[in-house]
Amino acid sequence: MELDFFSPVNEELVGGAGNKLGSSLRLHLADKAFPDLEGVKIVIFGVLEDRLDEEPSGEPFNLDGIRWEFYNLYPGNWHLPMADLGDIQKGETVEDTFFAVQSVVNMCLKKGIIPVIIGGSQDLVYAQYRAYDGVEQMVNLVNIDSRFDLGDADKPISNRSYVGRIVVTKPYNLFNYSNLGYQTYFNSQDEIELMDRLFFDAYRLGEVTGDITSIEPVMRDANLVGMDLGAISGGALGNYRLKSPNGFDGKEICSLARYAGISDKVTSFGVFEYTSRLNFPAANMLIAQVLWYFAEGVNYRKNENTISSKKEFIRYQVPIDDEILVFYKSPLSGRWWIEIPFISPANNKLKRHTLLPCTQGDYLDACNQIIPERWYKTKRKNEI
Template identity: 40%
Template sequence: MSLSDFLSPISSSSVQNDFYTSHLGAKIEMFHSDFPDLDANTFDIAIIGVQEDRNSMGNSGTALSPEYFREKFYHLNEGNYITRIVDLGNIKAGYTVSDTYIALKLVVTELIKKNILPVIIGGGQDLTYSQFMAYEELEQKVDLMVIDSHFDLDDDSEVVDGTTSQSYLNRILLHEPNYLFNFSNIGYQTYFVNQESLKVMDGLYFDIHRLGDFSNSITLAEPIIRNANMISFDIGAIRSSDARGNANATPNGFYGEEACQICRYAGMNDKLTSIGFYEFNPAYDQNGQTALLLAQMVWYFVDGFYNRKKEHPLLPKSNYITYRASLKDGSHELVFVKSKKSDRWWMQVPYPTGLSKNERHHLVPCRYEDYQLANSGEMPDLWWRTYQKLI
């Protein structure tokens, strides 16, 4: 199987060649005629457009987003590093939506195997399901994080072909065998979420965080993002004043600069192996502002990627400081680890006896405030929820 079987080259008309030498368009290898050699260890990141929007509910037109994104992205300047990025062109819509899902799944799987991080430009957010299924092929447990104002848990039982942008998460949660270890959401807005869904998330010990939780500081999102293997970003999570290019855009959401900061945190996450940006619809984009914001978000992701600290796994131990804290009732001793290089924190959560033969602890990113809480004798909620998922 060759990846070129699933990908169509970028048309020369969609990417103008009026680049300065400092522009990304002059630095990135693009699939125009000959398919790039992905086995030469020359690429770190691969951009993939997915021209599929049949199940993007109420937002038809997102299939056009990859070309509008490229127009803006390639006119941005390269950062203070050498980018090793390849643009593999587009996955065209298959005969059925399921055909598109299979193509994206196989492409993401092969890229991860080659240690190349796919950046997916969709298309509807239902493609998150296909992105997730790539990890089943890899037989790898997944920490999934979604930036979205909704939970997308609608019932899709009447959908003939595939799933929808408003129900894909339901399909991920019900998938067997279960490769989902943790789900995190940042930016949900309570009036868009029914109380039953909140109870489901709480019962599964998932990490869900309201938009208002980040109103004082977007830095609170960093440990949550650092825990993800894959990320799905719904452009609809950004307020309409900053990102009009979405038929379902709403007045509230993240600011554009907050979205860029989220993407930089994502890029810096050593665990992250794929990211998808979905639901950008050029038909609603005024003056190309959403396309430019999306381009800047991906730029910040790339900037974060090339500033990774290589702190996963946490070795060598000499680069870290271990802290211990005991609960008031003496039932547990909690162990925290702090990086000397980045000042970032992790918390050790022990595996229940006999559940893991190879590892004694599960490391979960946390904040300094979690250590302070434990040091005062209280159990951090993050520790308890993580332990429950390990049982």
């Protein structure tokens, strides 16, 4: 682990934790050795970078409030080895900060540890994504956000254009991008149409909140997940002066965090857009609970991505027009998948995407001769 990147955790935050999370975490403290990460499943670290924020607060921020609330939560009925590495400070340039984040996330991926990033501006997702450059697979990015953040890829990267930069910058690792909770009035029609042309997935806020369980398959197919705190309503964050009267409430955002945690494929998770404007108790507590629910989800993973697990799946075939859709159901969890056919042996995009997570509703729709939209989009991407 790149120790020089991190400033230690404030030791005063640990006092009084008792049998709460703060007493079980392996912490990077100033007067102690860097924590041993052997056997650790999740590492948490902050990134105090916000220079590419298009609406900067102009004030420095720290994550002490979030840590205080998180350390003072009780663990669930689970014993998940976790560590808090401290914070990555602003580098001399933003690129230096990106390099540090990319290096740490990449190291975690190689060690089989899930990094949880608490950050400033969401352009840090670009560095999180670039950590997958050395991993031989296509990557699915899920973003919980009221905006697509595609922006203008020809302009300098910002917290509103990092997804566009991901799409156009080599190496091209991105297989799919899914946005959860977009609000139409925050996104131009050009961006909405571009999402459709690229066969990316976009779910409006009302669509997600209307049936939040329908989002579980989207999270189950994700490799990295980013959460923009701007997707949460100002009321849920405890401050009606914030510019987001609409958005997810506390229960909904924690449900999404748990779905991300329980996904066998998610290997990194980030919470972004924390600024000095959010440094008050309700917001800090909600973010702490988001981290708690993600950790609980990780604890209850089923490890159904293994070949041996898939051999136990129940197989269903459904003829539709000229297609035969093949569905699989896990007898262990009751979850469903649909098979994506290879177009040709030369196209290797789907080496790790032969089974697409879906819902039982998708299977029932197929039985009624309705082709699932996510299956169609994934198949079309493989044909391009």
